[in-house]
Amino acid sequence: MSTVKESVDVEVPVRMAYNQWTHFAEFPNFMEGVEEVRQLDARHNHWITSMGGARREFDTEIVDQLPDDRITWRTIGGDTRQRGSVRFQRLDDAHTRVELTMDVDPTGVAEKGADMLGVIDRRVKGDLHRFKDFIERRGGESGAWRGRIRPEDPGSLA
Template identity: 75%
Template sequence: MSRVKETVEVEVPVHTAYNQWTQFEEFPNFMEGVEEVRQLDDRHNHWVTKIGGVRREFDTEIVDQLPDERITWRSTTEGTQQKGMVRFQRVDDTHTRVELVMDVEPSGAAEKAGDKLGMIDRRVKGDMRRFKEFIEHRGDESGAWRGRIKPG
């Protein structure tokens, strides 16, 4: 399993950055290769991705969500192994540090080769840079979900 970690500082308050990240269906606006995310309920999302010509559909479950602090998830679809956490840290009234840590198990020869060449790492770095551009350009969130999801 490969671990990817990237941090960006965004020029919006912590609640704005967090609120925008809870809008999972907006992810295709800044995540390369993500064609669709459908939120099924408070805990579950269905993803459609196309990376390197390979189309995948998989489901994820949010296992821990604490407003303005963190969102932790894991995949629940057999054959797609990933888990991760995004953390939000207030820098000051108008700046937030957003840190994404993901563990991904590539499947198939093409994905494994791409991982060895650093493609997953570059993609996550680009996604975080695009999130920064997306939220700073908007200036505010497109929606918000402030509920608490506890592990277990």
């Protein structure tokens, strides 16, 4: 498994950055290779992605979510394996640090090659910078979900 860790400082309050991130349907607007994210319920999302010509569909489960602080997830079922966390750190009233950490287990020749060449690292870094541009340009979040999801088994978190 490869670990990717990136952060970006955005010029919006922490509440706005967090709220926008919880609007998963907007991910294709700033995440390269993400074609669709459909929220199934408070904990589950269905993803359609493409990387190096490999199209994948998979589901994720949010295992921990605390408004204005963090969202932690893992894939469930399927052949895509990853887990991660995005954290939101208030820097001041108008600035937030968004830090994304992901453990990715690439499957297939194309994804393993992309990982070895650092494509996944560069993609995540680019996604965060596109998120910065997206939220700062908007001037406000396009949606939000502020519920609390607690881990069912704290020992299973990344």
